[in-house]
Amino acid sequence: MNIADQIYSAADSANQDRAQAIRDNLRDAIVDRRLxxxxxxxxxxxxxxxxxxxxxxxxxxxMLSFEGLVRTERNRGAFVANPSPEEARQxxxxxxxxEPGIAIAACGRVTAADVAAFRAQLDEEGRFIAERGPTARRSEIKASGDFHLLLASVAGNAILQRFMEELVARSSLVIALYGRSGVSACGHSEHTEIVGALERSDSGLASRLMLHHIDHIEADLDLRVRAGPALREALNF
Amino acid sequence: MNIADQIYSAADSANQDRAQAIRDNLRDAIVDRRLxxxxxxxxxxxxxxxxxxxxxxxxxxxMLSFEGLVRTERNRGAFVANPSPEEARQxxxxxxxxEPGIAIAACGRVTAADVAAFRAQLDEEGRFIAERGPTARRSEIKASGDFHLLLASVAGNAILQRFMEELVARSSLVIALYGRSGVSACGHSEHTEIVGALERSDSGLASRLMLHHIDHIEADLDLRVRAGPALREALNF
DNA sequence: TGCACAAGAATCGTATGCAATCTTTTTTAG
DNA sequence: CTAAAAAAGATTGCATACGATTCTTGTGCA
Incomplete structure (x- = not known):
């Protein structure tokens, strides 16, 4: 299912629409904080x-504006989204x-191939964490998001998968904006635990771990309103 | 102020985006099964x-294709979506x-004004149920969906609200396609019960009622694959 | 009769042009 | 010198134009 998915989506993006390719490019740039x-x-x-x-x-x-990564204003144009703390909370x-529900669904459908894909994903995460520097940190945020997307694809619900794509992308933006520190190592170990629960098909545990994991990610944010961004916002910067 | 002015100002007030107005129009038509x-x-x-x-x-x-109400094929065009049983299940x-989570969130935020809005909504539902005929049935499906959208708006999470808009619209399509009978009266009474739970801020009850309600709606569907639709699909009808 | 095939029509994907709107700079009055 | 007004420049919203692709229809041949 993973390989088939990859091939399909690759063929799709190559064939279907140049707009889609551009969207993917821009989305990566936004999520990576290059924009x-x-x-x-x-x-x-x-x-x-x-x-x-x-x-x-x-x-x-x-398309990006539908996903909430870009905000468009009539007659003014499109801007990379600047999510407010309230948006971040939502x-x-x-x-x-x-996501806890997705974890439960994934427990019932996970295959050996999926587990292998998870392991590969975890390895990649680990590599980025070991590295230093802003580039590695970007890749780390992205890899962390990819873990959740992989889980969503295993769960086998295309609609929820799309919702998760949007939520993960917006989360990356929020983390880049409001992230306090590198709780990433902790996040990585939690990912590992979740995969373990998946492997044992312990859906209750997977669900609980996921919930805690999300709580931890959010707890690492500093969502207090700061004067700086507000002023910038007011001045249309 | 002559007629031309009125028309112009009306067009202007609906100005926000003409594309959006057209999307809303088409969406209503799809959800109402006029298309x-x-x-x-x-x-x-x-x-x-x-x-x-x-x-x-x-x-x-x-836009409609993003919401899943329309399926587009490259160089072929756009078609009103024809959800498969699998899609319906998803x-x-x-x-x-x-939705159970939305019900819980709504319990914590519902105001007296909201309750009044719910009552008005329930009344309208009741009126359509009392009537007979296909037009009334369409209005009934739409009104039933509006109840869930109202609940989502009370819950106060813009992201979940948008997800629900999509899910309700797609549900209407699915019900129109696979709906068996008029379980609607039952659905109506369940809506009433949910509002009661909201009024008493009994979030546990509201959540449980909502879950059962969704189960009942889905139970009324006949999701067996039929030769008819499959043939039509194969013939691109 | 039935099927392959080609010409024509219809439709889509994309580029470009023009008017409306917004932004910035320059001008001018106080 | 400051602030308002006006003009210039840039950017968007929308319509239209043209090549490319798909669908339809009519014709010739087996």
Whole structure:
């Protein structure tokens, strides 16, 4: 199911739409924080950058705005989203509601191949944690999100999978914005525990571990409103 | 102030985005089953129908495709979605995961004004149930969905609210396709009970009632694969 | 009659142009 | 010198144009 999924989605993105490819590119850039929140994404600029017309660039930006990664204002353009603390709370409240259920569903469907994929994923996470520097930290956030996406794909519900894609992407943005420290090592060990529960098909444990894991991630955020960002926001920076 | 002015200002107030207005219109039509599943939605036709260019019509169709109400195939066009039984199951699995949590959240935030809104909503549902005929049945399905959307708005999480909008819309489609009978009266009484639980802020009860309610809705569906729809699907009808 | 195939029509994907709106800079009055 | 007004420049919203792809229909051949 994993390999088939990968092939399918690869063929899909190659074949289907250039707008989709651009969206994926931009999404990665936003999630990796190469594009800072608030950055203006002009249609023309995106178009020339990817060598397409404004029409296609616009479609890509529209998709991102649906996912909540980009905020569009009429006659003003598109900007990388700058989630408020309240939005951040809602993102995590949503995850608390959905992900334990996903963990339970995954327990009932996980295969040996899936477990192998999880192990590979965990290894990759570990590598990024061992490294130092901002680039490694970005990759680490991304890898951590990919773990949750992998779990969602194993759960076998396409709708929830799409919801999770959105929530994970927005979480990455929130963590990059409000993250306090590197609780990542802790997150990594929790991921490992969750895989262990999956392997033993202990759905109750997997669900509980997931809930705690999300709590820990959110607890590492500093969601107090700060003067700096608010001022910037007010000045349209 | 003449007629032309009124028309202009009306168009202006609906200004926000013409594509959005068209999307809402089409969504209502799909949810109400005025547009049958599988119906082709050509960009040109939609455009002339709403008196806009293909560009705008295309944007509206893209939005609907994100919501899963429309399926687009490259170089072939957009069609009203024809959810498979498997998709239907996933829709309800998602709702089982999300809506009990929404009911709990709503319990903690419901105001007197909200309760009044719920009562009005229940009254409207009752009216449609009392009536007979296909038009009333459509309105009834829509009103039933609106109850769940109202609950989601009371819960106060914008992200979950959007997820619910999508799930309710897709549910309406599924019910119209696979619905067996009029379990609606039962559904109505269950809605009433849920509002009662809300009023008493009994979150545990509200959550349990919601879960049973979703189970009942799904139990009324006939999700066996039938030759008819499969054939139609194969013939691209 | 039935089937393969090709010309034509319809539709989609994308680029580009123009008007409306927003932003920035320059000008001008106090 | 400051602040408001106006003009210039940039960017978006939308419509339209054109090549590419798919669907339809009619024709020839077995």
């Amino acid at each position: 800072a929140p608030g950055t203006k994404l002009s249609e023309g600029e995106v178009g020339t950058l990817f060598d397409v017309s404004r029409t296609v660039a616009r479609a890509a930006l529209q 993102v995590f409240a949503s995850r608390r509601l959905i | 049958a599943p599988g119906t082709k939605l050509s960009e040109g036709e939609v455009g002339t129908l709403f008196d806009v260019s293909r560009t705008v019509a295309r944007a509206a169709l893209q 829709v309800f699995a998602s709702r089982r995961l999300i």
